[in-house]
Amino acid sequence: MTNPKKSYHLDIQISDPPNRERIMPLVEQAAAATGLYISHIGGYSRVKYPNSVHWHFKRDKSEPGLIDATFWQEGAAFWLIVRHAEPQWVHDTAPALQNALQRAVTAAEPAGPQTAP
Numbered sequence: 001m002t003n004p005k006k007s008y009h010l011d012i013q014i015s016d017p018p019n020r021e022r023i024m025p026l027v028e029q030a031a032a033a034t035g036l037y038i039s040h041i042g043g044y045s046r047v048k049y050p051n052s053v054h055w056h057f058k059r060d061k062s063e064p065g066l067i068d069a070t071f072w073q074e075g076a077a078f079w080l081i082v083r084h085a086e087p088q089w090v091h092d093t094a095p096a097l098q099n100a101l102q103r104a105v106t107a108a109e110p111a112g113p114q115t116a117p
Contacts, residue, residue, distance in 0.1 A: 006085070010098040012078040016109050020053055023071050026108055030100035031057055034093060036067070044070040049077075057097060065090045067097055078105065 018026070031038055036057040044054035052072040058065070065087040071078045078101070082094045 010080040026104040
């Protein structure tokens with residue numbers, strides 16, 4: 001029998017991953033647009049995801065619960081992690097943060113090749 005998962009992921013699609021310096025203001029912008037603040041910035045599993053950036057998002061300093069996000073440029077991956085045991089506000093807010101991050105990342109991606117009219 002397999003153990004049930006303790007969390008679920010919400011992916012942000014990235015076709016041309018920005019570098020760490022470019023992703024930081026995009027994440028800050030998405031957090032603000034969603035009414036969240038970044039309570040922690042670090043790395044995530046440095047062995048499995050070297051050079052990754054990991055954030056914790058909170059709604060209020062005194063309120064329990066948080067949303068995790070990880071960006072891994074080398075693996076062209078960006079995802080949110082939501083633990084099932086988190087308070088309801090986390091489950092309600094995570095999709096909005098995912099959408100805000102997706103919009104910010106998509107807007108920052110370089111335009112594809114231009115075609116002549």
